[in-house]
Amino acid sequence: MTRQPDPRRRNEQSRRAILQAAAELCVQVGFAATTVEGIAARAGVGKQTIYRWWPSKAAVLLEYMQDLRAATADFLDTGDVLTDLVAQTTAVQRLLTSDAGAIWRGLLVTAQTDDAAASGVRELIERAIDDGRARLATAQRDGQIRADVDLDIAVELIFGPLYHAWLLRARTLPEQHMAEVLRTLFAGLAPTPA
Amino acid sequence: MTRQPDPRRRNEQSRRAILQAAAELCVQVGFAATTVEGIAARAGVGKQTIYRWWPSKAAVLLEYMQDLRAATADFLDTGDVLTDLVAQTTAVQRLLTSDAGAIWRGLLVTAQTDDAAASGVRELIERAIDDGRARLATAQRDGQIRADVDLDIAVELIFGPLYHAWLLRARTLPEQHMAEVLRTLFAGLAPTPA
Amino acid sequence: MTRQPDPRRRNEQSRRAILQAAAELCVQVGFAATTVEGIAARAGVGKQTIYRWWPSKAAVLLEYMQDLRAATADFLDTGDVLTDLVAQTTAVQRLLTSDAGAIWRGLLVTAQTDDAAASGVRELIERAIDDGRARLATAQRDGQIRADVDLDIAVELIFGPLYHAWLLRARTLPEQHMAEVLRTLFAGLAPTPA
Amino acid sequence: MTRQPDPRRRNEQSRRAILQAAAELCVQVGFAATTVEGIAARAGVGKQTIYRWWPSKAAVLLEYMQDLRAATADFLDTGDVLTDLVAQTTAVQRLLTSDAGAIWRGLLVTAQTDDAAASGVRELIERAIDDGRARLATAQRDGQIRADVDLDIAVELIFGPLYHAWLLRARTLPEQHMAEVLRTLFAGLAPTPA
DNA sequence: CGCTAATCGAGACGGTACGTCTTGTCTTTTG
DNA sequence: CAAAAGACAAGACGTACCGTCTCGATTAGCG
DSSP, rough: OOOOOOHHHHHHHHHHHHHHHHHHHHHHHHHTTTTTHHHHHHHHHHHHHHHHSSSHHHHHHHHHHHHHHHHHHHOOOOOHHHHHHHHHHHHHHHHSSHHHHHHHHHOOOOOOOOOHHHHHHHHHHHHHHHHHHHHHHHHTTTTTSSSTTOHHHHHHHHHHHHHIIIIIIOOOOOOHHHHHHHHHHOOOSOOOOO | OOOOOOGGGGHHHHHHHHHHHHHHHHHOTTTTTTOOOHHHHHHHHOHHHHHOOOSSHHHHHHHHHHHHTTTTTOOOSSSSSSHHHHHHHHHHHHHHOOOHHHHHHHHHHHHHOHHHHHHHHHHHHHHHHHHHHHHHHHHHHHHSSTOOOOOHHHHHHHHHHIIIIISSSSOOTTTHHHHHHHHHHHHHHOOOOO | OOOOGGGGGGOHHHHHHHHHOOOHHHHOOOOOTOOOOHHHHHHTTHHHHHHOOOHHHHHHHHHHHHHHHHHHHOOOOSOOOHHHHHHHHHHHHHHHHHHHHHHHHHHHHTTOOOHHHHHHHHHHHHHHHHHHHHHHHHHHTSSOOTTOOOOOHHHHHHHHHHHIIIIOOHHHHHTTEEEEEEHHHHHOOOSOOO | OOOOOOHHHHHHHHHHHHHHHHHHHHHHOTTTTTHHHHHHHTTTOOOOHHHHHSSSSSHHHHHHHHHHHHSSSOOOOOOOEEEEEEHHHHHHHHHHHHHHHHHHHHHHHHHOOOHHHHHHHHHHHHHHHHHHHHHHHHHHHHTOOOOTHHHHHHHHHHHHHIIIIIIIIIOOOTHHHHHHHHHHHHHOOOOOOO
């Protein structure tokens, strides 16, 4: 039974230094080589100060990503769903290939193993998916998407290829790739019956 | 300058014991908790015998997956592409949720960090993708897929959602899920112009 | 450039447990079979705690011997040098045939190879020799030893046979052996000129 | 139950190459760093060829020392025991400080631990001691040594300081050191009663 | 404004696994 | 078909981090 610390006395400066140091280290040396010890050293902080407030390095970096997301604009709605999806997926793709991409990749990796990390990560993912589904629902109401399309499936058809390419194939895709994916997706694979 | 060992003198029995032990351990205790030391102990083998032939535990398990794939049937061609894709994706999904899934998940995780592992993993992935694209090419020639569809994109639209659901959402999907995904994909999202 | 630890924060309890465990192991299984790993396990201590403070198992056991010596009475001075030498050499002989003898033997062995150990060992040896020489100097001043005797040589004549018998001949000598050696030594080998 | 090999089929050339290689390695890199593997490599011989005929590297080097001793002149007898002892101890001292000294030192070290080696080493030592005692016996008969001197003790008084200085103090002693030791030994430490 | 209790930086601690090294035996290939 | 070459099982080596713990020294919040 460990006593939990008093958040009022928490040193906000340390918190920011830790998040910053963790992110920088992760970008510079990679997620795996980032150690709690290293984060503490770079942040000029004792190891215990990290363990007092976070259960693991993944939790630290997850908080970094949450802060980052909080500072990010939401899904737009221009009226044209295809335009909006291109904008959104392009934005996601830019994130994945930026510095934060290395962190996010590390978190996804950790989530495969660590249940605590997994639930935090999943929360972020589901929020993005919910946003996407909401935009699709609007489009469906407006007749831009067939009425019989299952939106849960549709949203996975959109994000699936994006993550597949990034996580499993490690290729830097051209920006217009997602546009083509979306066009193909909207048109379908089957030939139109004559 | 480390001398490389002579493969002709390799003990095939040890090799198999190591692959088997690695796979079993990975299933039982998880990829992360699987250690080279543990594999050696379970296989009744010296640690050096592992390090002599493989650079890491990931390489061992990669070889296990390669052997597994070599013993696996290829893509069928019944004439109906949708039927074949359902069969294939269902088979993949079964693999992912089987014991080997835990190993494959671990390898995908490792590939995010370890370049050597990454190239081996990517080779397996690309082979599966190539097989898929080949089947789609046949279907396109037979008029079951529109002539203007980019098959590279099509194949990613197929496998993307599958891996997205498995890796990022950790849900066990019903078997018919992939069938619905494929139907939606063939039909497209856009309403058919009246 | 390895940072050296702060001795003020050292855990004295661990230090003692390590010295004790090392000594016991050495006695039970022999110096060669005593491993740092074994010492750590028996002392209930992490390996790193040993490596933090000592460079090798020899250094640990050397410290044990130093502690032991510090707790040992000095050369007596009863006025009669022969009596005192018999007392001292008997005490040394008892040490050599006691448990500590196994440790000391191991250290002497290690000192033949390992320069760092050698200098620590030599320090202990020279201290004993200096003590002996000091007692002889007093005896020489008192006329119990001829004025022209080189005391450096005399002290080596005293300890030399003792170590020769113990190290090279591995025989357990009777306690009175040293008394006879000393008598012979004082009387000389040559017949007294008539 | 290991079958012992047939000595008639033994390759004398390999035997010599192994002894030579072992001695050279020992001199060049030290006894501890000399490995059976290294000896085999340098002698152009398989490891098993060494293990077939010798139980350990110590046994190989012991055989080298035995061969060396067989090729060495015996104790002289000029009629003056002090002269002869000076000659003999000087010769020993030269051996100890020569290349062979490193080998001999290694064997003495090994003998502290390894019983098999110990008995071989002890045999060599005892032979030298017996030779010395025999010369002293002659001297005693000739009246050059007091009749009541215990020759077992006398011989240890002679070799003891020599080995003590060499093994425990690691100093290179001047050649005349032993002459002075012997003079002191013959004269005794006690002042001649007036 | 001072007291006091918690947080802070620092780092030693008991552990686990790493990847390397060496030992003596066993096995394969070669001359 | 014997010997060289070297793969093998075993296990200690010294290192890197883990997550916990114990220090004094601030420092924040209550009295």
